[in-house]
Amino acid sequence: MAEQLRDVVVVLPGIMGSVLRDAHGDDVWKLSAGSILKDLLGRGKAIKRLQLPDGIGDDHPGDGVTAPALMPDMHVVPGIWTVTVGYERLLAWFRESFDVVEADPRDPDRVVNFVQFPYDWRLSNRYNARVLQQTVEPVLERFRSRPGNADARLVFISHSMGGLVTIFPDGHPGSADGQVVLVRIPERDVDLPAGREDWSVDGLLAYSKVCTHAGCPVGLFEAENATLLCPCHQSAFDVRTGATPVFGPAARALPQLPIEIDDDGFVVAQSDFHEPIGPTYWNRS
Numbered sequence: 011m012a013e014q015l016r017d018v019v020v021v022l023p024g025i026m027g028s029v030l031r032d033a034h035g036d037d038v039w040k041l042s043a044g045s046i047l048k049d050l051l052g053r054g055k056a057i058k059r060l061q062l063p064d065g066i067g068d069d070h071p072g073d074g075v076t077a078p079a080l081m082p083d084m085h086v087v088p089g090i091w092t093v094t095v096g097y098e099r100l101l102a103w104f105r106e107s108f109d110v111v112e113a114d115p116r117d118p119d120r121v122v123n124f125v126q127f128p129y130d131w132r133l134s135n136r137y138n139a140r141v142l143q144q145t146v147e148p149v150l151e152r153f154r155s156r157p158g159n160a161d162a163r164l165v166f167i168s169h170s171m172g173g174l175v176t177i178f179p180d181g182h183p184g185s186a187d188g189q190v191v192l193v194r195i196p197e198r199d200v201d202l203p204a205g206r207e208d209w210s211v212d213g214l215l216a217y218s219k220v221c222t223h224a225g226c227p228v229g230l231f232e233a234e235n236a237t238l239l240c241p242c243h244q245s246a247f248d249v250r251t252g253a254t255p256v257f258g259p260a261a262r263a264l265p266q267l268p269i270e271i272d273d274d275g276f277v278v279a280q281s282d283f284h285e286p287i288g289p290t291y292w293n294r295s
């Protein structure tokens with residue numbers, strides 16, 4: 011029997027995990043399982059309509075793009091990259107397991123306990139956070155007004171946004187060859203080569219952001235597989251084992267920066283890199 015929900019549950023998809031619909035009503039970002047490359051190639055022009063103007067900051071461009079739904083399926087480039095995980099199974103499990111009441115436009119006064127929050131992931135986190143607040147606070151207020159619900163909370167089921175932060179050496183913001191990606195994974199999954207036992211802290215790992223294949227920035231992190239990805243030629247690096255290459259043309263691991271937490275609680279480097287950064291032909295002069 012379905013369990014009663016005592017709180018309001020909000021499902022918050024990951025980046026690219028919401029369908030985007032343009033001003034003409036066309037679903038520009040909604041991909042078919044297993045065919046993302048075909049879809050992307052076929053939608054090149056349409057996807058250009060999602061481009062944001064320069065300097066958009068925390069605003070909305072007013073281009074009529076909406077986010078009507080969570081991604082329905084799992085979208086995979088086999089062997090390369092899980093772009094996003096669809097949410098159908100999660101939603102189905104919730105509906106089976108709990109006494110879920112969802113919004114219905116035909117019944118605007120309905121007291122709901124389950125909210126899906128698709129959002130326009132092109133826009134800033136601040137913008138989307140404001141929309142989220144405006145969406146869920148009235149829902150919680152209404153839910154709490156029901157007898158026995160006064161202490162109800164919002165419970166967020168969130169899909170990781172990737173967890174990648176780019177950091178620079180102190181005093182060198184924007185340094186091309188000094189940039190480092192900082193990622194966090196469960197500490198139990200850290201499996202670094204011998205001699206690096208104290209190079210990570212609390213599951214935090216720091217690696218050079220300069221791809222060892224041809225020097226592009228390694229700018230994507232897929233948390234499910236703990237993999238850093240280089241978009242230039244799809245090299246993938248397993249952060250658990252020292253950013254060892256697991257796919258693509260890169261043959262060398264991303265150099266790791268040993269880190270620690272200082273007395274003030276800041277993440278700091280213990281030393282410089284212990285090996286050259288970038289591709290083997292990189293100009294290090």
Ligand code: FES
Nearest residue numbers: 221223224240243
């Ligand atoms: S530069 Fe990264 S894969 Fe080629």
